[in-house]
Amino acid sequence: MSSRLQNILVPVIAVLLGVLVGTIIMIITGYDAVAGFIALWQGAFGDSYFFGETIRQITPYILAGLAVAFAFRTGLFNIGVEGQLIVGWLAAVWVGVAFELPKIIHLPLAVLAAAAAGALWAFIPGFLKAKYRVHEVIVTIMLNYTALHITNYIIRTVLSEKSDRTESIAESASLRSPFFESLTDYSRMHWGILIAIICVIIMWFILEKTTRGFELKAVGFNQHASDYAGMNVKRNIILSMVISGAFAGLAGAMEGLGTFGYAAVKGGFTGVGFDGIAVALLGANSPIGIVLAAILFGSLKVGALNMPLQAGVPNELVDIIIALIVFFVAASYMIRLIIKRFGKKGEK
């Protein structure tokens, strides 16, 4: 079997296995699996409102997936997307409430602020990795919690007076779209999906069409060979993290400027950053794969909210399925072994 076909088969089988185990769990616990999946489907695509909400959820998923994948391509594991997202969210909202500008300037400024904040937050692990050879996984995990506490503190003291949320952003900085809203029965779908799609193209362009992208990928394949070929490995590591962080920051802008229109004190993480790891992994770090994986996970997440209402199944079932998909993709060696075995049987 060709390796290309295998590369497509592995994620598909992983998804099927995840759904299969999810079904088994529902059967064992006595829930109605058929009703569960019908509720899931209808919750994601059942009417135009749900469809709009699904698109809204897919938007940050695409960007978070791009962030994780971009770093992955340079051989870096950015678990800090969550933190960069929170920082970007805050920066976007900050610009959104602090200024009064015409929309043509204000909105791009807020979006760019989010990207810049995310990039800056990701610069720290990139720099430490390049300069001190500190493992980026640990640093990004630590920075997630640092981001959480610092943004909460800023929201409480600087952006409000001991309140748990900021004011709503000015209309001129908002991504909200009356057009999409009227189209989808007043869901929270916003213009951000266009930004996400543009970013998918940007990632593809950087990686496939520029010298810089070639260098970034080369560093991901083999640092020593890249160094020997005269590439600046350290600069590429930092650059990769910064671009990754910018995507993550934009994902935060989607929440801050689009979905919510404000920033609130958080007791825990949004989860979007961690789901971004799942998106990137299932999408095999390719732009098209990420879009498809984001569509899958976005619909699962939004559809899940309908499961308790319509079928009485706890929506956490979907979290289990997503975790299992990540797990099966990670252990793809197992799936490849199975494919190999079946392939051999076929030849006999």
Next chain:
Amino acid sequence: MGIMEILMIIIPTTLLWAAPLIFTALGGTFSERSGVVNIGLEGLMVIGAFTAIVFNLTFVDVFGAWTPWVSLLAAMAVGALFSLIHAVASITFRANQTVSGVAINLLAAGVALFLVKYIYGKGQTDIIQRGFSKIDIPILSDIPIIGPLFFSNTYYTSFVAIFFAVVAWYVIYKTKFGLRLRAVGEHPMAADTMGINVTKMRYYGVLISGALGGIGGGVYAQAISSDFGHATISGQGFMALAAMIFGKWHPLGAMGAAIFFGFAQSLSIIGSSLPFLENIPNVYLLIAPYVLTIIALTGFIGRADAPKASGVPYIKGSR
């Protein structure tokens, strides 16, 4: 408020918050020493906390005063069982250990909350009737000065945790098992050549981390939160990971770091009632463990190096 009174508030609270971190950080040490990165500590604590609370609520009539301890054993067993998933993926199927750890975290949260809703029909369990409670340790609490400071108004679990750290140090540095564990984490091929079963040692490492992570979660749930919901374990596992690194992958170092992080956590909670801390925003205390860990890694406070083969799957015959 005199120094003595302040210390009498701070020390027991510090030890209370440190105990779950110590257990879990020790677990992380065992896993990483064997060469398997375990980002899934957070998830293992979630499973431990969930198991302990459910067991406690179910069997409180059977075990009476011993319920929290028996629940802890249950949390330990289920934690070890759950970590088996991480072991199978990252050792047998050569999965990226970081990804597998992330999957463990996602899975643990999903499974635990799903089962809570399945069993109790709501998003949060009831509050347990018998948790670990404050005690004055007999005899020791009568010692002047030290007694009231360290052994009064405190919890047995904190001392069990410290005892475990000493045991872990002995096991890792003074026994044949520990030598083998460290060998497969530093240079698995050399260990394999000497006849050590690398796969088996790594399974042990991960399973011990699951057991200790489970205990850590169980202690947290029964001493601090008293129930289980989606926010019960929020970052303690990652803080334990930080403690392990800050402690330079050494059991006693991890314990010291965990106590220090417990101190920072307790200050952020009780700080407003202390005279010299009320004006300091507690954000500094909240981020201190994480920032310090990053600084430690960059080598400003002495270099912290991970076991050499940590994070690398061992494939027999490859160089």
